[in-house]
Amino acid sequence: MSALQAVKRFRLxxxxxxxxxxxxxxxxxxxxxxxxxxxxxxxxxxxxxxxxKLNPKTGRWAPPKYSLRQQAVLIKKxxxxxxxxxxxxxxxxxxxxxxxxxAQETPAPEKFKAKGAAAPWTHQVEWTGxxxxxxxxxxxxxxxxxxxxxxxxxxxxxxRIAEKTEKRRALLMRSMPKRISEFKQYYKxxxxxxxxxxxxxxxxxxxx
Numbered sequence: 123m124s125a126l127q128a129v130k131r132f133r134l135x136x137x138x139x140x141x142x143x144x145x146x147x148x149x150x151x152x153x154x155x156x157x158x159x160x161x162x163x164x165x166x167x168x169x170x171x172x173x174x175k176l177n178p179k180t181g182r183w184a185p186p187k188y189s190l191r192q193q194a195v196l197i198k199k200x201x202x203x204x205x206x207x208x209x210x211x212x213x214x215x216x217x218x219x220x221x222x223x224x225a226q227e228t229p230a231p232e233k234f235k236a237k238g239a240a241a242p243w244t245h246q247v248e249w250t251g252x253x254x255x256x257x258x259x260x261x262x263x264x265x266x267x268x269x270x271x272x273x274x275x276x277x278x279x280x281x282r283i284a285e286k287t288e289k290r291r292a293l294l295m296r297s298m299p300k301r302i303s304e305f306k307q308y309y310k311x312x313x314x315x316x317x318x319x320x321x322x323x324x325x326x327x328x329x330x
Contacts, residue, residue, distance in 0.1 A: 125199035170251035172212025
């Protein structure tokens with residue numbers, strides 16, 4: 123399924139649940155020109171399927187119609203097809219991000235039009251439901267890891283002692299030639315002739 127077909131299927135499914143009471147229901151979905159203010163008809167009002175719903179009778183919350191994974195897939199396909207303005211706001215995308223995307227989108231292609239008018243599934247819809255956006259520290263500057271924290275994370279142990287290790291390494295490398303010569307002289311003094319059989323101590327006892 124292409125990206126455009128996925129968004130179209132979502133819109134048709136949600137618009138299919140909209141059943142207005144007046145007999146002239148199609149007129150509510152058809153946008154009217156600005157000059158006809160006398161017979162102005164409001165746009166369709168549909169519950170936001172991306173948000174949980176509170177049951178007033180039981181006081182319990184019902185989960186959203188689309189899971190977070192499904193919402194992410196729809197948003198990804200809408201970005202690919204340039205139809206992000208047709209999706210409702212939700213936890214995965216805010217109304218401000220949708221407005222910015224709509225302003226940057228190109229005009230609707232000809233395949234969105236049907237017989238000189240816009241396709242029914244592209245009509246404007248008013249999504250009902252309160253969307254509480256979380257304020258994430260550092261999201262505006264693109265650094266949410268250390269935003270609002272007094273100190274950085276402790277890191278690995280080798281990172282914490284890296285400065286001390288470098289100082290000790292530099293100190294050892296400074297006297298490395300002397301250390302190498304002392305190492306070689308130690309074995310020279312102990313065994314001047316390496317090919318000669320080693321001397322055995324007096325009264326040596328066998329290990330068994």
